[in-house]
Amino acid sequence: MENVRSLIDILELSTQEIDELVDVGTRIIRDPAAYAHKCDGKILATLFFEPSTRTRLSFESAMLSLGGQVLGFSEASSSSAAKGESVADTVRTVSCYSDIIAMRHPKEGAPLVAAQHSMVPVINAGDGGHNHPTQTLTDLLTIHHEKGRFEDLTVGFCGDLKFGRTVHSLISAMSRYRGTRIVLVSPDELKLPSYVKKEVLQKNGIPYVQTTSLESVMPELDILYMTRVQRERFFNEEDYLRLKDSYILTPEKLVGAKEDLSILHPLPRVNEISVAVDKDPRAAYFKQVRYGRYIRMALIMKLLGIQ
Numbered sequence: 022m023e024n025v026r027s028l029i030d031i032l033e034l035s036t037q038e039i040d041e042l043v044d045v046g047t048r049i050i051r052d053p054a055a056y057a058h059k060c061d062g063k064i065l066a067t068l069f070f071e072p073s074t075r076t077r078l079s080f081e082s083a084m085l086s087l088g089g090q091v092l093g094f095s096e097a098s099s100s101s102a103a104k105g106e107s108v109a110d111t112v113r114t115v116s117c118y119s120d121i122i123a124m125r126h127p128k129e130g131a132p133l134v135a136a137q138h139s140m141v142p143v144i145n146a147g148d149g150g151h152n153h154p155t156q157t158l159t160d161l162l163t164i165h166h167e168k169g170r171f172e173d174l175t176v177g178f179c180g181d182l183k184f185g186r187t188v189h190s191l192i193s194a195m196s197r198y199r200g201t202r203i204v205l206v207s208p209d210e211l212k213l214p215s216y217v218k219k220e221v222l223q224k225n226g227i228p229y230v231q232t233t234s235l236e237s238v239m240p241e242l243d244i245l246y247m248t249r250v251q252r253e254r255f256f257n258e259e260d261y262l263r264l265k266d267s268y269i270l271t272p273e274k275l276v277g278a279k280e281d282l283s284i285l286h287p288l289p290r291v292n293e294i295s296v297a298v299d300k301d302p303r304a305a306y307f308k309q310v311r312y313g314r315y316i317r318m319a320l321i322m323k324l325l326g327i328q
């Protein structure tokens with residue numbers, strides 16, 4: 022719908038709008054009580070056709086913390102999708118019952134189709150191996166709190182760069198900041214898709230390197246963004262089993278890393294960060310979880326036009 026603003030791709034937000042969201046998110050962290058009734062009477066619907074812990078619950082927690090209410094489903098099998106209903110019809114229906122929708126779907130582009138048929142804003146909460154803009158907002162709030170800036174950062178992405186939608190969205194977001202350098206660490210089979218390299222990195226003139234060795238690039242990094250190998254997107258289990266433990270971050274591998282490195286991970290973690298790293302002061306992935314709730318509060322307010 023034309024007069025309704027959705028969020029499907031992170032680039033739909035200008036860098037100025039991202040600064041504003043980071044600013045509001047930071048204000049909420051300082052004084053959550055001031056926001057406790059901003060969404061009184063509003064309803065968020067969470068339509069999750071794929072598993073989730075953090076994204077769905079942080080959306081629900083965000084709306085409840087704003088005084089609103091939530092409804093939804095957390096698996097496709099409990100919705101009419103199991104009877105063969107289209108995304109377009111589901112969302113037409115749910116937009117009669119809610120003021121804003123967060124949708125996760127295994128098919129790339131499903132939230133975009135939803136937005137085209139919804140009477141209320143639709144937020145892409147992850148579409149297949151494509152994009153995940155609200156994880157990116159979470160990552161950006163974390164980076165801002167950790168580093169105090171978005172410019173002049175060398176960001177290393179390690180793991181499944183092919184199917185990792187959080188990687189694709191964060192690379193898009195970082196490509197707009199001056200002085201960004203990107204370091205891509207993955208097995209050959211899980212390299213960043215060429216469309217992201219061409220349309221994002223090369224188009225914006227972002228310097229990047231690709232390697233299979235995490236140790237060799239560790240000393241350069243300001244941010245290390247670890248990711249899980251995305252088992253559910255593999256065509257066969259053997260390939261997954263062969264690749265799943267390609268990178269395991271341990272305290273030993275951090276020897277040589279910068280003192281002020283920040284280690285991020287969208288979570289869930291499987292094996293790729295040893296629990297021994299959790300007590301390293303550079304581990305920021307559990308702080309990152311916390312920020313997810315506050316930035317989603319800021320986003321819900323923005324899309325509902327609430328000051």
Ligand code: NCD
Nearest residue numbers: 075076147187249287288289
């Ligand atoms: C990520 C996702 O769903 O893409 N999780 C999340 O939303 N925090 C990362 C992942 O599942 O590996």
